[in-house]
Amino acid sequence: MPGQESPHYAATFAARYDDWFPSPVTDSTVELLAALAKTAGDGPVLELGSGTGRVALPLAARGLDVHGVEGAPEMTERLRAKPGGHDITVTAGDFSSVPVDGSFAMVYVVSGGFFELPTQQSQARCFAAAAARLLPGGLFVLDAHVPEALAAPEAALHVVPIEGGMTVRMRTIDRASQRYSSHYLVLDGNGVHHVPVSFRYASAGELDLMAAMAGLRLRNRYGGWSGEAFTAASAYHVSVYELPVT
Structure with a gap:
């Protein structure tokens, strides 16, 4: 479970995590999330699986009030060691239940982290918990591989x-x-x-159904973090779900 990683996994993964995401990948992720946050209204944003702060810290540097949920203390230690790391409020725990207080303009999970949730039930629970933490008009954003x-x-x-x-x-x-x-x-x-x-993958249609069950609707689906169109040839997508105002 995310938030329940083994010591072996967390210790090794934390040490090399940032190396696996070159700057262009991180930059495009941050750019799109920052743009989406501007459309979601005033309010803090929450990252599920905040890790080493690879995305949370540059978003905070843009003036966003960023919070995180992270289960591996080794990851959060890496975040704290970076400039600005102590300014990010991180809650320790399993993000499938979104164990935080307050409401957010945007909740997001990147790098395929959503699919570390091991069952359909835990993934649906995460959708419902994220929706419960959104302000009206707020956004839930995740990225995914196309199963094919x-x-x-x-x-x-x-x-x-x-x-x-x-x-x-x-x-x-x-x-x-x-x-x-x-x-x-x-x-x-x-x-x-x-x-x-290990990951439990889901199709775009299955994700849309989980979202609908949580009271969310699909606002947009991109073919990647650069904001390109999602087409029949896309191997990846970034899905943006919205909590209706009424």
Whole structure:
């Protein structure tokens, strides 16, 4: 469960997490979220799985009041060590229940983190809990792979250069259980580290149904964080759900 990561997972993942997301990826994510926040009205924003602050800190630097939920203390320690890290209010816990007080203009989860929730029930619970924390007209934003693209052969292996080594990601898919696993082999000066991460994927239609059950409606679906159109050829999407004002 997010918020219940094993010490092995959190310790290794936290140390290399920022290396796996080059600046253009982070920059486009921050740009779109900042633009969406401007349309969501006044109010703080909440990141589910705030991690090392890769996205939360640049959003806060733009003047947004950013809060987070994070289950791995190693991740939050990395956030606190960065400039401005102590200005982000982080609640420790499993983000499927959104364990915070108050209301938010926008709740978001990035980098496919939503799909670390292991069951349809926990994912639907997260939608409902996020909706309950939104101000009228507020937004719930998440990103996702298109399941058909996950199954493509070219998606199975990916190499990411990191300082002093590389990370090799191997992906396996179990269509019967609607799950995929990413196995990260981190090669650096300290040897080889295996970091397995499991996900429960969902189609865009299934996500829309969860949203509707939570009282949200789809406002927009982009083909990526750069804001491109979502088309039949898209392998990825950023979905923006809205809590109706009335």
